[in-house]
Each structure stands twice: as structure tokens, then as C-alpha cells.
Amino acid sequence: MKRPISSSELRFAQRWKSGASVPRRGEKNIAGFSPRQTLGLKAIRIQATSAALKGRLFHGIVKAIAILGFVLSRLDLSSAQVTFERILNSSKEPHNWLTYSGDYSGKRFSALDQINAANAKTLVAKWVYQTGATGKFETTPLVVDGILYATAPDNRAFALDARSGRPIWLYQRQVPSDIRPCCGRVNRGMAILGDKVIFGTLDAHVIALDAKTGAVRWDVEAADYRIGHSFTVAPLAVKNLIIIGVSGGEYGIRGFIDAYDADSGQRKWRFYTVPGPGEPGHDTWGGESWKVGGAPAWNTGTYDPATNQIFWPTGNPAPSNRGAGRVGDNLYSNSLLALNVETGKLNWYLQLTKHDEHDWDATQVPILIDKDGKKLIAQADRNGYFYVIDRTNGKLISATPYGKTTWSDSKDADGRPVANKNASPTLEGHTVCPGALGSTNFMPPTYDPQTGLFYVTSRDQCDIFSTAPQPYEPGHAFYGSAYFPSEEAEPYLGFLKAIDPVTGEIKQKFQHTSPTWSGTLSTAGGLVFSGDAEGNFIAFDASSLKPLWHFQMGGAVYAGPMGYSVDGKEYVAIAAGNAIYAFGLP
Amino acid sequence: MFPGHGGRRSILYSANKAFLKALAMLALPLSMAAQNPFKGDSSAAKAGEYEFRINCALCHGLGAHGGGRGPDLTRAQKKHTHNDAEMFQVISNGIPGTAMPANGTNGQGVGMTETEIWQIITYIRSQEAKAAATSSGDAAHGRELFFGDGNCSMCHMVDGKGGRLGPDLTGVGGSRTREALIDSIRNPSRRLAWGLTEPTKEFPQEYETVTAVTANGKEIKGVAMNEDGFTVQIMDQSEHIHLLQKDKLKSFQKSRESMMPKYEPDTLSDKEVDDIVAFLASLGAK
Numbered sequence: 001m002k003r004p005i006s007s008s009e010l011r012f013a014q015r016w017k018s019g020a021s022v023p024r025r026g027e028k029n030i031a032g033f034s035p036r037q038t039l040g041l042k043a044i045r046i047q048a049t050s051a052a053l054k055g056r057l058f059h060g061i062v063k064a065i066a067i068l069g070f071v072l073s074r075l076d077l078s079s080a081q082v083t084f085e086r087i088l089n090s091s092k093e094p095h096n097w098l099t100y101s102g103d104y105s106g107k108r109f110s111a112l113d114q115i116n117a118a119n120a121k122t123l124v125a126k127w128v129y130q131t132g133a134t135g136k137f138e139t140t141p142l143v144v145d146g147i148l149y150a151t152a153p154d155n156r157a158f159a160l161d162a163r164s165g166r167p168i169w170l171y172q173r174q175v176p177s178d179i180r181p182c183c184g185r186v187n188r189g190m191a192i193l194g195d196k197v198i199f200g201t202l203d204a205h206v207i208a209l210d211a212k213t214g215a216v217r218w219d220v221e222a223a224d225y226r227i228g229h230s231f232t233v234a235p236l237a238v239k240n241l242i243i244i245g246v247s248g249g250e251y252g253i254r255g256f257i258d259a260y261d262a263d264s265g266q267r268k269w270r271f272y273t274v275p276g277p278g279e280p281g282h283d284t285w286g287g288e289s290w291k292v293g294g295a296p297a298w299n300t301g302t303y304d305p306a307t308n309q310i311f312w313p314t315g316n317p318a319p320s321n322r323g324a325g326r327v328g329d330n331l332y333s334n335s336l337l338a339l340n341v342e343t344g345k346l347n348w349y350l351q352l353t354k355h356d357e358h359d360w361d362a363t364q365v366p367i368l369i370d371k372d373g374k375k376l377i378a379q380a381d382r383n384g385y386f387y388v389i390d391r392t393n394g395k396l397i398s399a400t401p402y403g404k405t406t407w408s409d410s411k412d413a414d415g416r417p418v419a420n421k422n423a424s425p426t427l428e429g430h431t432v433c434p435g436a437l438g439s440t441n442f443m444p445p446t447y448d449p450q451t452g453l454f455y456v457t458s459r460d461q462c463d464i465f466s467t468a469p470q471p472y473e474p475g476h477a478f479y480g481s482a483y484f485p486s487e488e489a490e491p492y493l494g495f496l497k498a499i500d501p502v503t504g505e506i507k508q509k510f511q512h513t514s515p516t517w518s519g520t521l522s523t524a525g526g527l528v529f530s531g532d533a534e535g536n537f538i539a540f541d542a543s544s545l546k547p548l549w550h551f552q553m554g555g556a557v558y559a560g561p562m563g564y565s566v567d568g569k570e571y572v573a574i575a576a577g578n579a580i581y582a583f584g585l586p
Numbered sequence: 587m588f589p590g591h592g593g594r595r596s597i598l599y600s601a602n603k604a605f606l607k608a609l610a611m612l613a614l615p616l617s618m619a620a621q622n623p624f625k626g627d628s629s630a631a632k633a634g635e636y637e638f639r640i641n642c643a644l645c646h647g648l649g650a651h652g653g654g655r656g657p658d659l660t661r662a663q664k665k666h667t668h669n670d671a672e673m674f675q676v677i678s679n680g681i682p683g684t685a686m687p688a689n690g691t692n693g694q695g696v697g698m699t700e701t702e703i704w705q706i707i708t709y710i711r712s713q714e715a716k717a718a719a720t721s722s723g724d725a726a727h728g729r730e731l732f733f734g735d736g737n738c739s740m741c742h743m744v745d746g747k748g749g750r751l752g753p754d755l756t757g758v759g760g761s762r763t764r765e766a767l768i769d770s771i772r773n774p775s776r777r778l779a780w781g782l783t784e785p786t787k788e789f790p791q792e793y794e795t796v797t798a799v800t801a802n803g804k805e806i807k808g809v810a811m812n813e814d815g816f817t818v819q820i821m822d823q824s825e826h827i828h829l830l831q832k833d834k835l836k837s838f839q840k841s842r843e844s845m846m847p848k849y850e851p852d853t854l855s856d857k858e859v860d861d862i863v864a865f866l867a868s869l870g871a872k
Contacts, residue, residue: 136693184693250696429648466648468636477696482639491792491842513815534814550816 082144082192082211084239088305094524095565097143100189100234101444102562105368106302108446109522110563114570115585116525120539120548126571126584127165131156136184136558137575140234140444140519142192143564148573149211150580151187151234155201157209163566165582169214176203181230182250182477188300188442188559189234191242193262198242200231206244206260218265222246227474228253234300236310238341241268243310245297249361252292252318252478257337259344269344273297273314273332286327292472293326294318295333299363299442302377304391309338309347311368311377311391315361319472321425321436321465322357322480329354334362336379336387338394348394352416353383357424357481358407358465359436367447367454369501378501380445380456382438383407385417386504400504402497403439404460407432425465425481435463436483441517444560448522451542453498453507455528459515461485461492496520496530498545508545519560521572529572531557537574537581553581622670624708634709637702641695645685650713655685657761660713665760670707677703723857728865731858738862741846744869750825751809752793752846759866767863771854774846795845796820798828799836806830809845 082098090096090103094111101108115123131137131152141150148162155173160166175185181202190199196208196217203225208217222244223229228251235244241259249255255273260266274293275281285293294317301312317326317333332346334353339346352362360383368391369376376397377389384405388397396415408417423432437459445456463483472478485492494515498508518531527548528540533556539549555577563572573582624630638650645656652658657665666681667673677698680688690697698706732738739748742755758767769776778792796813798806798820808822818838820828823845832838849859 180690180697180699182696466639466643468639470633470636470640476699476702477640479640479695482636482643484644513813532815536815538815547815552814552816 081194082237084193084237087193087237095143096145097141097562097564098192099142099236100140100191100300101302101365101367104238104303104305106300106365106444106447107367107369107449107522108365108444108520108560108562109448109524110572111524112563112565112570113524113526114565115523115527115539115572117527117541117548119585120525120527122586123539123549123551123572123583124586125551126582127163128582129160129165129167129580131158131578131580133578136186136517137555137578138186138188138232138442138558139575139580140189140560140562141573141575141580142190142197143562143566143573144192144211146566147211148564148580148582149190149192149197150575151190151199152575152578153185153187155185155187155203157190157197157199157207157214159197159211159214160580162564162571162582163569165580169212171209171214171216173201173203173205173207176225179203179225179230180475181232182228182247183232186232186558187234188232191235191237193237193240193242196262198235198237198260198262200233200235200244202230202232204229204231204246206231206235206242206258206265208242208262208265220260220265220267222258222267223253223256227251231298233298236300236303237262238303238310241341243301243312243341245299245301245312245314247296247298249294249296249298249315249318249320250477250479251475252294252472253296254291254293255295255297255314255333257297257312257339257344259341271337271339271344271346273335273337275331281331284328284331286325289326289330292318292478293330293333294320295330295335296361297363298361299365302366302368303341304368304375306375307347307392308341310341311366312337312339313362313364313366313379315363316356316359319470319478319480320356320359321483322467322469323355323424324469325480326355330356334360334383336362336366336377336389336394338391350387350389350394350396350416352379352381352385352387354416354419356383357419358383358432358434358463359479359483360434360438361441363442364440365444367445369447369454371452371502376501378447378454380440380454380458380499382434382441383417384434384439386454386499386501388501388504398504402456402499402504402506403458403495404433404462405439406462407434425467425483427467429464429466431462431464431486433462434459435461435485436465437461437463437515443517443558444519446520446522446528447501448528448542450524450526451498451522452500453542454501455496455498455520455522455530455542457516457518457520457530458495458497459492460495461515494533496528496540496545498528498542508543510540510545510547516557518557518574521561521563523563523572529561529574531559531561531574531576533557535576537561537576537583539572551581551583553577553579555579620671620674622674622704622707622711624704625670625711627708628712630705631709631712634702634705634707634712637698637706638709641698641702642706650710652761652763652766658763658766659710661760662714663760665757670711673707673710674703677706723860723862723864725861725864725868727858728861728863731854731862732865736849736854736858736862744866751821751823755866756869759863759869764863764867767866768859771849771859771862774844774848775842778842778844793844795841795843797837797839797841798830799838800830801834801836803836807845810840 133153135153148160157171159168198208204223228248245257257271259268273295296315317330335351338348366379377391384403385399386402407423468482494512496510516532521529536550553576557576559575561574647653650659741749741752796810808820811819
């Protein structure tokens with residue numbers, strides 16, 4: 001149900017675009033040469049040649065200058081376009097936050113330092129924006145030149161004045177009544193490219209909205225939501241492509257990663273994360289199990305311009321907790337994939353959990369780190385291991401536990417942890433650590449180039465896994481086993497951990513009152529920001545992880561923070577409860 | 587249809603869909619018309635057992651015998667439902683004011699289809715026949731002990747009478763097994779009252795023992811009513827509520843050792859414990 005529109009929002013009512021509206025395909029880019037601009041140029045010529053009298057000439061010149069100014073100001077809009085080059089060089093504009101993780105490397109690091117360890121204790125809330133949505137609020141906002149863009153539960157998207165939190169436009173697409181998305185009606189954010197913001201919907205559409213008005217520019221149905229497909233991921237814009245991965249590992253979908261042309265919405269490629277007959281890896285699925293193999297791709301990957309590759313992580317094989325029907329490694333579930341961004345061709349893969357039976361999606365942001373001349377990827381995986389990978393070839397360098405794990409006591413020739421015999425679910429139930437929620441989950445980690453540390457939210461919880469075979473039925477839950485917290489392991493513990501990405505050593509940790517789903521942000525001000533399950537937003541000293549400041553937001557955090565500045569004033573923003581909060585110095 | 591799985595269930599499912607469709611055509615509200623299409627069907631009960639494990643066992647325990655969070659559903663008499671149709675409503679919509687969520691709203695997992703809910707109900711009904719015998723204790727004597735020599739009411743309330751330091755036990759007889767109640771009396775620290783994990787958590791309700799020492803050296807010992815990283819709300823043994831900022835304290839310690847004394851057989855005999863449990867059970871059956 002939509003919330004009632006308040007009187008102060010009435011003037012935006014006309015801009016509240018219904019998802020039922022017809023997409024305006026192929027509409028001209030507003031900052032290109034529109035008919036209005038051509039008219040403006042013509043007017044100058046007419047005025048200049050027809051002026052006979054000095055006064056009229058003077059008047060004409062004044063008018064021409066005014067019009068020219070108008071035209072130039074219109075043309076100048078093109079500089080406000082978010083081009084691929086701008087995202088590529090996002091470090092040159094630290095006041096903006098142009099992509100889910102802040103930049104293509106996935107570091108979620110803000111180079112702003114006005115808010116720092118010395119003054120963080122004076123932070124205050126600058127504004128709050130209530131979305132009216134309910135349920136887990138997982139979005140990371142984008143900010144471009146003073147405008148904040150974000151998504152919210154139930155297919156909402158909106159743009160706000162990033163100084164005041166006042167809405168500029170609101171969009172909501174009707175959620176079908178027969179939809180049952182797993183894990184909440186969530187969305188983690190959008191991509192911006194050109195003059196459009198692009199996001200995926202719970203009913204598996206990819207929608208491009210006009211960044212200025214929220215009007216639908218194109219709308220593509222990527223897959224059928226009725227058999228369990230949905231989008232919850234923030235897409236990644238690379239070159240002229242919008243990369244997006246599907247959700248639905250709990251329904252026995254066949255996972256995929258898509259690339260769409262940003263101008264037209266035309267699909268350019270699709271990479272199925274479960275290989276079909278005749279494709280390499282197909283033989284890692286027993287019988288016909290590949291058809292319902294899952295392997296969704298529901299968290300945002302990263303991009304390496306040097307090799308023109310995207311690194312995209314994948315999720316659990318289906319059924320998520322029962323391996324009996326799918327003998328084999330089940331490629332490319334729970335893997336890190338390196339794909340050519342233009343063709344979607346697989347360059348290499350590294351499967352982090354083989355033949356998973358514990359719902360340990362590898363869907364964590366793979367952070368690109370250059371250290372001591374090495375080109376690395378660091379990924380804190382849901383299975384409890386911190387993986388360091390050579391991104392030039394996909395070879396594993398190290399896998400080190402960073403949380404409580406009991407499922408593996410050996411490694412294979414590649415150095416990957418291998419499940420021990422006792423790790424599989426049993427009928428009577430069997431305790432395994434980490435539990436199904438994992439040592440971490442989708443909450444974004446951060447890498448701080450100043451401290452050289454990788455920060456991640458982690459959870460120590462063990463679950464009892466008990467088999468519960470379910471037949472595949474299209475659109476139905478397809479887990480194959482039950483899991484619930486093991487009493488012996490209570491209480492569950494939650495941490496913010498700082499890991500040395502070279503050695504995997506835990507350098508610092510902060511224990512929360514209970515496990516949190518908040519992501520993290522590091523800043524050049526020597527700070528790490530994160531939230532807790534009790535609703536606090538916290539600024540930590542990046543070296544000691546001592547809390548320097550906190551604010552009670554009144555709702556649990558399920559999102560990653562981000563930073564921006566407007567008019568030279570730095571802000572840190574986060575989604576919590578049903579609202580977006582922005583903080584700054586008094 | 588994925589070959590090799592569930593052919594039989596598929597037929598059942600189709601039959602059920604036809605049934606529901608027929609209902610829809612009669613335009614009867616589901617709540618009025620709903621009857622369990624699988625009543626007494628043992629294969630549906632088996633499918634329901636697995637669905638129960640996935641969706642319900644977190645609180646109600648494997649085998650539906652109740653857990654630390656949810657009632658024992660093998661008891662024939664339920665507090666909130668009297669028939670299958672009401673049970674369907676409770677599973678679909680939850681029970682406001684309790685930890686029982688509406689189907690599909692806890693933010694984790696997919697939720698259940700109508701077919702799956704009916705299978706679960708069929709499973710629960712199939713378990714009721716095997717329900718454990720109720721307590722043989724003397725409820726009237728149990729009441730005397732509860733409010734008298736047992737000292738239970740110093741910390742626990744029943745029907746508005748008693749203390750506040752421990753959980754109100756008015757409804758506990760309807761939501762916990764006899765074994766769980768006996769265990770809670772004999773080994774109170776083995777399982778503190780279990781809180782709910784996120785996202786349904788508002789209060790931890792775990793009755794952890796906390797000891798805080800203020801800046802001027804005053805010790806406050808009690809149970810945590812709520813807590814976050816920076817503040818704690820404590821009820822002390824005199825039922826005073828203290829609202830404290832952790833960074834202003836000299837020390838702050840939490841313990842999973844319950845403030846409730848461990849009742850050994852020399853304090854309360856097995857018969858006396860049985861009587862108290864019978865008293866609590868008699869309340870829950872109201």
C-alpha cells in the first residue's frame with residue numbers, strides 16, 4: 001500500500017510516476033540538441049540581422065546575449081551528465097558518490113576529510129527523509145552535484161535535495177500482488193549513467209528513469225517474477241552498459257548476469273551462471289539439476305579498467321541446503337566470476353564454496369586492492385573465510401578464517417577450504433558454524449587505503465541444519481533443509497573487524513551488542529562508519545576501532561553508509577529503519 | 587516440472603488448486619470457507635513436516651514440541667486457535683502483540699503458499715495424537731507454593747499478582763512444555779528466556795543478569811530490560827528502573843547466569859515442582 005501523500009508533497013504528486021505509465025522509448029536526451037535549443041539559436045540569428053535602429057540593435061544584442069546565455073546554460077547541462085569517464089575518475093570528484101561502492105574498485109572509501117577523528121564527536125543529524133516504506137531498508141544512495149538518488153522497499157525510487165532532504169521526484173512501480181520475494185521486498189540501490197538512473201525491480205524489470213524528473217525512459221522485463229526471479233541488486237554502469245544480476249536462489253531459478261544498453265534498454269549479453277548442456281562446467285551438476293541450479297548474482301560487482309573485466313560474485317546453488325540431488329561442484333554457484341564487460345565472456349572463475357549445503361552465497365563485494373605491486377581482490381566470504389585472489393589470473397593467494405567456522409579442516413590443492421564429512425545437514429539436525437546467515441552477508445565492507453585495512457561486519461552464530469526435502473515447484477521456496485540458531489551457540493556475537501588484506505590477520509575488532517547487518521564506510525578523515533542492530537550510527541577511529549560518536553536513529557541498519565559534500569560541507573548518509581539520515585558538522 | 591521430484595505432490599497440488607479455484611468461484615471468503623483440503627492425509631503431513639522445519643521450527647522446535655520461543659503445538663488445546671481455519675488465519679496473519687509473525691513478513695525466507703500452510707496444519711494435527719500426558723500435579727497446591735513458600739511470586743507475576751523482575755508467567759503454561767518448565771525451575775541458567783534475533787527483534791527479553799557500578803561507586807544489579815552499545819536499561823532487585831550510559835560507568839558486566847535461584851530437590855521436591863507446573867498449566871489452558 002502506498003503511504004498517503006502529505007500536503008507538503010502534493011506539489012510533487014504530478015511527478016509521482018506510476019509504474020503503469022507507458023515507457024517513452026527513444027526519447028531525446030534533454031541535454032542533447034532538443035528542438036527548443038535549435039529554436040534558441042535561430043532566434044539569435046533573426047534578431048541580429050533584422051536590427052536596423054541602434055536602439056533596436058542594442059535591445060537586440062541584450063536579448064541575444066540573454067538568449068545566448070540561456071542556450072549556453074542549457075548546453076552546459078551536458079557537463080552534469082554522469083559519463084563513464086566520470087565514474088572511472090570518481091576520485092577526482094570526492095564530493096559525489098557515483099556508484100554503489102563509491103568507485104569501480106568497490107573500496108567504499110570517501111576521500112573527504114572535513115569530518116575527521118578530531119571533530120567526529122560534534123557530528124549532528126542534518127536531515128532525515130522518511131520513505132513511508134516498511135521492511136528492511138538496504139539502499140546505498142548516490143549523490144551527483146547536490147542531488148541524492150536512492151531506492152527503497154516495494155519498488156520505490158526517489159531524488160532528494162542532498163542539502164535538505166527535500167524530495168525532488170518520487171517513483172513507485174506497482175508490486176504484483178502474487179509476488180513473494182525471498183528475504184524482504186528490498187533493494188540495494190541504483191546506477192547512474194548519462195541523464196538516467198537505473199534500478200531493478202522485485203518483479204524482475206530493469207527500469208531507467210530520467211534523473212531530473214523520475215519519468216520512465218525505458219522499462220525491460222528481464223525475466224518472469226512468477227517463477228522466482230527478482231532484482232534487489234544495485235546495477236553497475238560500465239561504458240554504455242548497465243550490468244545487473246538476478247536474485248532468486250531460493251526458488252530454483254537458473255541464475256544470470258545481464259548487460260543492457262543504457263540508451264535503449266536493449267539487452268547486449270546474458271551470462272548464465274549455471275552452464276547449459278555442452279558448456280564447460282555443465283558436468284558439475286548431477287542429472288537435470290542444472291535446470292533449477294540457482295546461482296543468483298544479487299550483489300554488485302566491481303570493474304577493472306586495466307583488463308576491461310567485471311568481477312561479479314554469485315550465490316547459492318538450489319536447493320540451497322540440500323546437495324543430494326545435485327552431485328558435483330555446482331559451477332558457477334558461490335563463485336567469483338571475471339567477465340569481459342563488453343561480451344560477457346568468462347575469463348576465469350574461482351568457486352569459494354563448492355557444492356554448498358549451507359546457503360553461503362559468495363555475494364559480497366569483491367574489493368580491488370593494489371598492494372606492493374600486486375593486483376589483488378579481497379573478499380570476506382559468507383562461509384567464514386577471507387579470500388585474497390590474484391586478479392590477473394583468478395589464482396587464490398590465501399584463505400583465512402575471520403569468524404567462527406567449523407565446516408572445514410582441510411584445503412584442496414588450490415588452497416580452498418574443503419567441507420569436512422560432518423558438515424552436511426542431517427535429518428535429526430546438526431550444528432555447523434557459521435550458520436546460514438554467514439560470517440558476513442551482503443553488507444558492504446570497506447578498504448581504507450590510509451590504514452591499509454579491510455573492514456567488515458561479521459557474525460559469530462552457529463545453526464542447526466536439518467534436512468527437509470522439498471520438490472521443485474515453479475515459484476515455490478526450494479531450500480531442501482531447515483536451519484535455525486543452535487542453542488549452544490547463544491548468544492550470537494556481532495563484530496566490526498579490521499583485517500590486514502595481505503596476511504588475513506585480524507588487526508582490530510569492535511564487539512556490537514548483537515550482530516548487525518550494517519555495512520561500512522571508511523573516510524580520509526581517519527574514520528570508519530557503521531551501524532548496529534539497535535539503531536545506532538557510529539563513527540569509529542579507523543586505527544583503534546574505538547567509537548568516537550554515535551546517534552540513535554530509531555531503526556535497525558541493513559545498509560552501507562556513503563559520503564558526499566555540497567557547498568563545501570561534508571555529509572555522511574545511511575539508510576536505517578524506514579528513513580535516510582544525513583549527518584554533518586554543526 | 588523438474589523430473590525426478592515430487593510427481594505425487596504435484597498431483598496433490600493440482601487437486602488443491604482446483605479446490606481453491608472452486609472456492610473462489612463460489613465467491614466465499616476464504617476465512618469462512620476454508621477447510622483443510624489435506625485433512626488426515628499422511629503424505630501431506632510428511633510434506634508439512636518439512637515445511638514446518640523450514641518455517642516454524644525456529645521457535646516451535648523440531649517435532650513441534652515447542653522451543654524456547656514458541657508454544658508446544660502438540661498440545662491439543664491451543665490458546666489462539668480452535669480449528670483448522672483459525673490456525674490458517676494465525677499462520678497467515680500472525681498474532682499481534684506476540685512474536686508470531688505474519689507469513690512472509692519476517693524478512694527472511696520466502697514464506698509459505700496456501701498449500702504449504704495446509705500441509706503444515708495437517709502435520710501439526712498428526713502430531714497432536716502423540717502429545718505428552720499433561721501434568722499429574724496438584725494445581726491448587728502449586729498455587730500455594732507459587733505465592734507462598736516457593737517464593738516464585740517475588741519475581742514472577744501471575745494474573746497481575748507478583749513481582750516484575752522475571753517474566754510474567756500467566757501464559758507460560760500454554761506456551762511451554764512441562765519438561766521445559768521443570769528444566770527452567772531446576773536449571774534456570776541453562777536457558778535464559780530466549781530473545782528473538784533480528785529482524786523481528788525489538789527487545790532482547792533475555793533477562794540477562796547485569797551489574798553496573800556507577801561513577802560514585804554504587805553497584806546496581808538486576809536484569810537488562812534493553813541494551814545497546816551505549817546505554818542500558820536495568821531493573822534492579824527492588825524493581826527500580828535505572829537508565830544508564832555505559833561510558834559514565836565505572837564498570838559494567840553481563841552474565842548468562844540467571845538471577846533466579848537454582849531450585850534443588852532439597853528446596854522443592856519433584857512433587858512440589860510438579861504441582862507448580864500443574865498450576866501454571868492450568869492457567870495456560872484457560
